[in-house]
Every structure is written in C-alpha cells, then in structure tokens.
Amino acid sequence: MTADRIARLRLIRSNSIGPITYVQLLARFGSAQAALAAIPDLAARGGGRPPQLATQSEIEREMETVARLGARYLFLGEEGYPPLLTETDAPPPALIVKGDVGLLDRQAVAIVGARNASAAACRFARGLAQALGDAGLLVVSGLARGVDSAAHDGALATGTAGVIAGGIDIIYPPENADRQRAVAEQGLLIAEMPPGTEPRGRHFPRRNRIIAGLATGTVVIEAAPKSGSLITARRAADYGREVMAVPGSPLDPRAQGCNLLIREGATLIQSAEDVIEAIRPSEIARPRKTVPVRDTVPAANAGDADRAALAGLLGPTPVPVDELIRQSGLAPALVPTILLELELAGRLERHAGGKVSLP
Incomplete structure (x- = not known):
C-alpha cells in the first residue's frame, strides 16, 4: 500500500469528511497528503475546530485486517473502480x-x-x-x-x-x-x-x-x-x-x-x-464524468462577509447548493469553497441530491 493510498484512507476514515468533501479536497490540493495538511486551516476559516483525523497506525491496522480477510481495496479514480459508480453524485472514495x-x-x-x-x-x-x-x-x-x-x-x-x-x-x-x-x-x-x-x-x-x-x-x-x-x-x-x-x-x-x-x-x-x-x-453510454483526484483546482478566496452571508441562508431543512448560489449572489466557484470550510468545521451536513443543512 503506497503512502498516497494510506493518506487517502486517512481522509476517508476521518470525521466530517464524506465522499463529496473527499473529492473536493483532492481536486483542490492535488493529493491526499496535501489535503491532510490543509484541513486545520480550512476548518479554522469555517469557524470551528478541525475534524479528528484518522492516524496512520489506525489505517495500517485496517489494511492488515483487510488483507487477512482476503479482501482488497478499490480506490476512486484508479483502475478497477466500477466506472458507472463514478457517475453518481457521491461515489465511495474506496470500496x-x-x-x-x-x-x-x-x-x-x-x-x-x-x-x-x-x-x-x-x-x-x-x-x-x-x-x-x-x-x-x-x-x-x-x-x-x-x-x-x-x-x-x-x-x-x-x-x-x-x-x-x-x-x-x-x-x-x-x-x-x-x-x-x-x-x-x-x-x-x-x-x-x-x-x-x-x-x-x-x-x-x-x-x-x-x-x-x-x-x-x-x-x-x-x-x-x-x-x-x-x-x-x-x-x-x-x-x-x-x-x-x-x-x-x-x-x-x-x-x-x-x-x-x-x-x-x-x-x-x-x-x-x-x-x-x-x-x-x-x-449503454460509457461514463461521461471523470473524477479529478490528482489535478489541482484553483481555490476561490472567500472573505468573512461571504461566509457569514452563506451561513445565514442555512437552516435545519436541507436546501440544494444551486439554490444557495442563486440566493447568495456569490460567485458559483466561491460557494463550494465556503461549504467545504463549514463542513470541516462541523457546521454543515450534506444530504442526498446535492443538498446541505445545518447539523
């Protein structure tokens, strides 16, 4: 198991990091190692404490158990991962x-x-x-x-x-x-x-x-x-x-x-x-969507006023992200950045169908 895969599993097994957040982190930072290093700062921007990250020793014990059971991992973005599953809105980062x-x-x-x-x-x-x-x-x-x-x-x-x-x-x-x-x-x-x-x-x-x-x-x-x-x-x-x-x-x-x-x-x-x-x-149409897990995506810069405006639109009822973009008037590239920060800070919950709410 390579260092990159260990880092990916650390992300996957960490609190507040779901499939959507995982993809966004890898797309933004280019590697799981870089994403792990950036999480404390992102959570601080979101106004909360960073999530508890899985440790390398925990992941190594899990990998040993998987091998002992005669099983193996399939990682999102790697060869062998089910192609149709990558077309879904929240594909599992690892199976x-x-x-x-x-x-x-x-x-x-x-x-x-x-x-x-x-x-x-x-x-x-x-x-x-x-x-x-x-x-x-x-x-x-x-x-x-x-x-x-x-x-x-x-x-x-x-x-x-x-x-x-x-x-x-x-x-x-x-x-x-x-x-x-x-x-x-x-x-x-x-x-x-x-x-x-x-x-x-x-x-x-x-x-x-x-x-x-x-x-x-x-x-x-x-x-x-x-x-x-x-x-x-x-x-x-x-x-x-x-x-x-x-x-x-x-x-x-x-x-x-x-x-x-x-x-x-x-x-x-x-x-x-x-x-x-x-x-x-x-x-049958072949998969149309590719999952960016290596190439970095430039981060949009969000200010405190932008975060406050978006957070003010959130409530206990799940709302589509597209609706948040429309009502906030913020740049479309900015909203996912703020939502990522809020989620890592424990202030956001994601739901099926691309919806979010307060936890």
Whole structure:
C-alpha cells in the first residue's frame, strides 16, 4: 500500500469528511497528503475546530485486517473502480471487495425488494436473476432478507454482487451467513465501511446508493411506499438509470411501492426479456464524468462577509447548493469553497441530491 493510498484512507476514515468533501479536497490540493495538511486551516476559516483525523497506525491496522480477510481495496479514480459508480453524485472514495473483481466488468442489473416478501415474489426474483445471469448480466443486490436473498440465490452460479451496509467481515442478517460466504467465494462481496463495522440505520441508504450506482437499471419486486427499495429506485432515477418494477395486487401492501413507481413512469416488467429490452445493452453510454483526484483546482478566496452571508441562508431543512448560489449572489466557484470550510468545521451536513443543512 503506497503512502498516497494510506493518506487517502486517512481522509476517508476521518470525521466530517464524506465522499463529496473527499473529492473536493483532492481536486483542490492535488493529493491526499496535501489535503491532510490543509484541513486545520480550512476548518479554522469555517469557524470551528478541525475534524479528528484518522492516524496512520489506525489505517495500517485496517489494511492488515483487510488483507487477512482476503479482501482488497478499490480506490476512486484508479483502475478497477466500477466506472458507472463514478457517475453518481457521491461515489465511495474506496470500496473493500472480496471475490471475483472481474465481475464488475459486466453490465449490471440491480434487483431489490421487500424483506417480508411473499413466496411468489421470491420465486419470481430467483427466476429473474437466473435468467439475467444466463444472459451474461451481473445481478446486484443488498444481501437482505426476502427478495435480495432470492436474487443472489438465482444468480450465484452465473455472477452476483452483494453490497453490504457493514464491514466486509460482518454477517447481516445472521441467517444469511452461508449465503454471504457463498457470494464472497463465488461472486463478489462489496463494502464501503471499514472491517468490524456493525450495520446501523444510517448505513443502509449509503449502501443503497452503491447498489443503484453499480447498475444500468434497477428492478423492484414488492416494496412498501417508504421502503429502502424505493430509496434505491429513486437514486437510480437520479443517476439517469432505468427504473423497472413488477406490478402487484392493489390489495397487497407490499405491492404499493411498485405500483407507485409504475404510475410515476417506471417500466413495467414481467420477464428477463423485458429487463434486457429496457436497459438496451447494445446502447449503454460509457461514463461521461471523470473524477479529478490528482489535478489541482484553483481555490476561490472567500472573505468573512461571504461566509457569514452563506451561513445565514442555512437552516435545519436541507436546501440544494444551486439554490444557495442563486440566493447568495456569490460567485458559483466561491460557494463550494465556503461549504467545504463549514463542513470541516462541523457546521454543515450534506444530504442526498446535492443538498446541505445545518447539523
């Protein structure tokens, strides 16, 4: 592991430094080492104390654990990192993976759905995943109960990737122990969190964005209107990916989310052929966005009055950054600089969809 990678992991594992901040720091300073050195000054400008940075010894222990588990890192901006994931608004700076990394070269379809899925839904998910795998597609899901488990089972022999909310060494749910080990041995297991991290509620939306970001299309099979599966589908829509849903009975609450998606414009699918037709594999656009992790971007100079004006527009309700630019009247290049300083000072929280708020 090079010094640059160690420095990157120190950034990633530090408080107040999320995926967006990480990219901005590397784009501004050109290297993780330079960004680490600059953080205390940036936090001071934002009016707070600098975040607690991960130490080199902590990172070295993590790296040793990853190696001992037979896993490896995939870093944003380096060869091997999933290209479609770089197109998302907050790609994970580093992934920890175990298994067949070559599966990421395939076009992927996500299959998600209810944890308390009906027997019919699980049967359909299993058969759909098997058919998509036989067609050469990678089936991605979240190793949850119900539809996720059925999808992994159906594609295990042909190619499946499981994205988990905790560390690469943590089994969740407990009854999926054998299934998770099988995915790691025969497919690919993917985690964003460091080893030893027990999954918490806040981790699952982060996992869902990875599932949606890896795939050219997401299929939802049974989901409640406010479920994690619909979060995944909406993230897929935000990324410009195909959203597909299996219709269900209006009398079944588990079908309400899918029927809602279809009413909102999701593609109704009933077979693997429908999925393949919807994602048009021969016309998949290659990634358009590159992530600047080495070339420096000139920093805009912000004054105290500029910081005060922008901070005054912030509140507990998340607001789009574009709206802050419009209302503040500040130069567009200046607003991200001030937001970066505020975040490092612990005075800003970022949300999905490019929104920010007071913590």
